[in-house]
Amino acid sequence: xxxxxxxxxxxxxxxxxxxxxxxxxxxxxxxxxxxxxxxxxxxxxxxxxxxxxxxxxxxxxxxxxxxxxxxxxxxxxxxxxxxxxxxxxxxxxxxxxxxxxxxxxxxxxxxxxxxxxxxxxxxxxxxxxxxxxxxxxxxxxxxxxxxxxxxxxxxxxxxxxxxxxxxxxxxxxxxxxxxxxxxxxxxxx
Numbered sequence: 001x002x003x004x005x006x007x008x009x010x011x012x013x014x015x016x017x018x019x020x021x022x023x024x025x026x027x028x029x030x031x032x033x034x035x036x037x038x039x040x041x042x043x044x045x046x047x048x049x050x051x052x053x054x055x056x057x058x059x060x061x062x063x064x065x066x067x068x069x070x071x072x073x074x075x076x077x078x079x080x081x082x083x084x085x086x087x088x089x090x091x092x093x094x095x096x097x098x099x100x101x102x103x104x105x106x107x108x109x110x111x112x113x114x115x116x117x118x119x120x121x122x123x124x125x126x127x128x129x130x131x132x133x134x135x136x137x138x139x140x141x142x143x144x145x146x147x148x149x150x151x152x153x154x155x156x157x158x159x160x161x162x163x164x165x166x167x168x169x170x171x172x173x174x175x176x177x178x179x180x181x182x183x184x185x186x187x188x189x
């Protein structure tokens with residue numbers, strides 16, 4: 001009996017197959033959009049919580065890292081001539097609103113938002129790294145470096161009570177679903 005045939009998988013490169021310029025552009029577009037969205041979520045949280053809440057310093061630190069990630073992807077987009085997402089005005093408002101609403105629910109809900117988003121971003125970046133392989137070391141290095149910081153954000157959010165937020169499973173699930181939708185849309189639009 002012969003070995004089963006390994007059928008192509010849409011999100012993983014096949015041996016000898018390289019990631020196309022179009023796929024790279026899509027990766028950059030969605031990553032820049034995601035980092036922009038993250039800066040807006042944290043801005044919304046800080047607008048509600050102010051700078052006197054004990055978690056504000058943590059949130060401001062995470063926001064600064066997200067801003068650095070965004071600037072890095074902005075530069076790569078400009079250098080490579082990649083079109084950013086046309087949805088940025090929507091992500092601007094939606095990100096700020098998500099941050100403000102979760103912070104208004106309470107600090108644990110704000111942390112639940114961070115934990116949910118960073119869980120999806122960790123998954124998303126892992127998929128991109130598998131897809132890239134060795135095709136684009138510059139992009140892969142940026143993704144891997146930023147992924148490590150995103151995981152740190154998730155762990156910090158959990159340590160600061162994310163899982164004790166009111167209706168955590170529902171809140172987390174809804175935010176993760178929204179994040180997946182935003183990723184899918186930003187890849188194309």
